[in-house]
Amino acid sequence: MTAPLDGVKVVDLATLFAGPLAAAFLGDFGADVIKVEHPAKPDPSRGHGPARDGVGLWWKVLGRNKRTVTLNLSDPDGAALLRRLLADADVLVENFRPGTLERWGLGPAELHAVNPRLVITRISGFGQVGPYARRPGFGTLAEAMSGFAAATGQPDGPPTLPPFGLADSVSALAAAYAVMLALRARDVTGAGQVVDLAIIEPIMAMLGPQVTWYDQLGYIQPRLGNRSNNNAPRNTYRCADGRWVAVSTSAQSIAERVLRLVGRGELIDEPWFATGSGRAAHADELDAAVSAWVSQRDRDEVVAAFEEAQAAVAPVYDVRDILADPQYAALGTVRTVPDEELGEVRMQNVPFRLTETPGEIRHAGRRHGQDTDTVFGALGLSAEELAALRERGGALMLLSWLYVPGDRPDRFAKAVASGADAVILDLEDAVVAGRKAYARDAVAEFLTEAHPVPVQVRVNELTGPDLDADLAAVADRPGVAGLRLPKVESAATLAALAERVDVPLHPLIESAAGLEAAYPIAAAHPAVASIGLGEADLRSDLGVSDDDGLLWARGRVVVAARAAGLAPPAMSVYADVVDLTGLAASCAAGRRLGFLGRAAIHPRQLPVIVDAFRPADREVARAAELLAAVADAHQRDSGTVVLPDGRFADRAMVAAARRVVDLAARYAA
Incomplete structure (x- = not known):
């Protein structure tokens, strides 16, 4: 049919x-x-x-x-x-x-x-x-x-x-x-x-007509419990067996039948009984009459008597009663x-x-x-494209972010056009206390519309005095693609913030306490889109002075991100904007640890970062070879993927190959 x-x-x-x-x-x-x-x-x-x-x-x-x-x-x-x-x-x-x-x-x-x-x-x-x-x-x-x-x-x-x-x-x-x-x-x-x-x-x-009542009469409907100001008796009544019934007397004839049934037919002759509003004004008296009669009988007896008198009554059901009721069964309601x-x-x-x-x-x-x-x-995606979609989870893989001080609106548009994959407008470390209000206004104004690349905002500390003002200014702006959260140390605090806003969150680990809680932070809430390191503050907290001292901390954050199902994290900024050779070496070391991309503080750092993290031609060739073997296995209806050199490929290798090909395609230009 x-x-x-x-x-x-x-x-x-x-x-x-x-x-x-x-x-x-x-x-x-x-x-x-x-x-x-x-x-x-x-x-x-x-x-x-x-x-x-x-x-x-x-x-x-x-x-x-x-x-x-x-x-x-x-x-x-x-x-x-x-x-x-x-x-x-x-x-x-x-x-x-x-x-x-x-x-x-x-x-x-x-x-x-x-x-x-x-x-x-x-x-x-x-x-x-x-x-x-x-x-x-x-x-x-x-x-x-x-x-x-x-x-x-x-x-x-x-x-x-x-x-x-x-x-x-x-x-x-x-x-x-x-x-x-x-x-x-x-x-x-x-x-x-x-x-x-x-x-x-x-x-x-x-x-109902509440607006019209107020407009014409200035009347505001009060709380009446189970009663109505339009008629009475109208309420729920407790039976002798502890169960309840509901009674309605919207029609005058029904009201008369109810009062005759409960033995109070003399009330029908009262002048006020002739209208619903008159009965409502005497609800106490009418409820007492009905309640006294109902309370002496079990629910089934009450319902049967009301039905025989053709008076309106219904048992108060819970779900057990609903599933046992013959009327619901006849209707096919469940x-x-x-x-x-x-x-x-x-x-x-x-x-x-x-x-x-x-x-x-x-x-x-x-x-x-x-x-x-x-x-x-059905839209035409191939088996390989579908597999890549599952592997990526639809996650956008970015290699470069550019930080811009929030109090420098003259640089915002330039940053968007700089070639960075994403821009971070900083309301925290890059802005002194006296200029934070100005920076908020400037960032909020810039984010009144979306931009060609994602624009995130680094807000102030979750436990600090400036966070609420930051969120009020920027969290719901059309152009905000996410919030960078400094000095996160508690998954519970992060989860509470996630319930207040409707944008992706990117917590930063910048202390020993945060490092200890890296995985709970990464898994704190579905709104968490990535985690990262704030290495300057972390160095100070840990008392280390060089990259070697941060090696284990970097590895811990990579593991936490991947264990929580997040994309690989990006590296923290490289403070020396002149030392591009050192930046390249640091990026290479981070890539070997499993990082994907890095934040920059100057546009001249961007090409170095992209070159360091973009797949090399030989990696792309190997990945393409592996995926070709996967396609061949599909055609042969074989679950085993064998490479030309005789090696077997496992799922992790296939997933890594898809990431490489996807990144190469994205950055081909």
């Missing part, structure tokens, strides 16, 4: 929770949903809540009916591959902080140039415009700001938040609805468009879904039924990156 959205291709870049759930709703009715996750940083929902045998259960629901691939969108190659994936897509769903896609060259203008029919669905806490647009936003904040929490809870208690993602779920339904409207409009116009959905809005739209990891798993079915084109949950959430080869292979 054909599903309503058969043939609709949806690319889901979103995480936690509104965007992924919106994409899941589309997948439930036939859309081909491709979930894109970072190679090293899966959707956090995979780790939320309870797990069975290490398999996250929330993801099984949220990832249903989706194919899963991995891609690093901050890498230009990864961004280019996403554009290929979107060339024939119908819908993109994303929930990055506004400006992030633009920073990666993936904004609506660039994507519509590739595919004018694409519907780009942008879900964020506060929308794409306005003074709060760049703030991090979550459903909890929307539940607070929408008026929901203020109107929820006991009259003498605090504002109350729901214990689940209410705002996210409402936003997911709204987003799926918006996508369908945009697709229908495309049928007429032939063009896609942008859906801008702020999570603070759909939940506010669900709260479905048993096949799963490759858990065998079978029960979850909520699609939320409504269509008689001719029903939806279906075909499978639960799949493993991280499970469909990468299939999806990208």
Whole structure:
């Protein structure tokens, strides 16, 4: 049977929770949903809540009916591959902080140039415009700001938040609805468009006429607990067996039936009983009447009596009751879904039924990156390219960084054009205390837009007085590609910072304490993109004066980075900008230890650094020879790779060869 959205291709870049759930709703009715996750940083929902045998259960629901691939969108190659994936897509769903896609060259203008029919669905806490647009936003904040929490809870208690993602779920339904409207409009116009959905809005739209009440009457809805100011009795009531029921009397006839049932029919004759608002004003008396009757009976007896009287009642269920209830069973509300990891798993079915084109949950959430080869292979990537993609994890391999003092804005543009692979604007060591505010303003102004090469910012110490001001100035700027973090000594402190910002983090090891914690720091949080050494401060802390004294420290950082799954680290700056021979020798020694690239403090150092770390012709030739042997083994359907000289090649050799070829191609010019 054909599903309503058969043939609709949806690319889901979103995480936690509104965007992924919106994409899941589309997948439930036939859309081909491709979930894109970072190679090293899966959707956090995979780790939320309870797990069975290490398999996250929330993801099984949220990832249903989706194919899963991995891609690093901050890498230009990864961004280019996403554009290929979107060339024939119908819908993109994303929930990055506004400006992030633009920073990666993936904004609506660039994507519509590739595919004018694409519907780009942008879900964020506060929308794409306005003074709060760049703030991090979550459903909890929307539940607070929408008026929901203020109107929820006991009259003498605090504002109350729901214990689940209410705002996210409402936003997911709204987003799926918006996508369908945009697709229908495309049928007429032939063009896609942008859906801008702020999570603070759909939940506010669900709260009824609160805005109109205030506009016309100055009325602010108070917290009423389980009661209503529109009618009574309306509440939850405890039964004799300790279980609960909920009663609603929105209709006058229902209210009369309830009062006759509980033996208080005389209240029906009171003048105030004739209106909902009149009954609400006497809620104490009505609740006491209902509660006294209910408390003397078990729940099943209460429900049966209400049903016989044709009065509205419902048992208060937990999930055990839901799974045993015959009405839910008749509707097929809970479905048993096949799963490759858990065998079978029960979850909520699609939320409504269509008689001719029903939806279906075909499978639960799949493993991280499970469909990468299939999806990208269909775009024409060869087996070798797919293997290289897996090995690199989509990580951009850079060889040279150029430091620029943050209080020298006259040098910023020159640094970007210097030929460096990336630029680091320094707000810490290179700026004296009296000029830090000026430097922040200058850097923030420069980062109002993205630049041709990645621009990172070195902020002040995590435990120092200037960090908060640094983050407020630059962390959410469209042009910032990452934060360099000096003097990091604690994985916990680093992880706490990662929860405050939405950019890649690059901690620097500059002390003995930091060196001791190198691996925990490297593995502290998915936002950690690399680690490195700050060798000047480290020399002082360790009491060593030459490179030999740092040999073991350098090796420790390389091992920590690789053990944590990060790219090889870059070397620290070489302070003597005149001694290029010494720089070349130092780079060569670092490369032998496993470093990849180096930071510079003057443009004249850049060619030396690139020459030192770029693969030599003989390395490229050997790597190409090895990869040719890999291709030959694939053709022969053999798992053994034999080189022309008779040596066997293992996986580590193949991975290293792919890195060499990739680097050579990147720096061929």
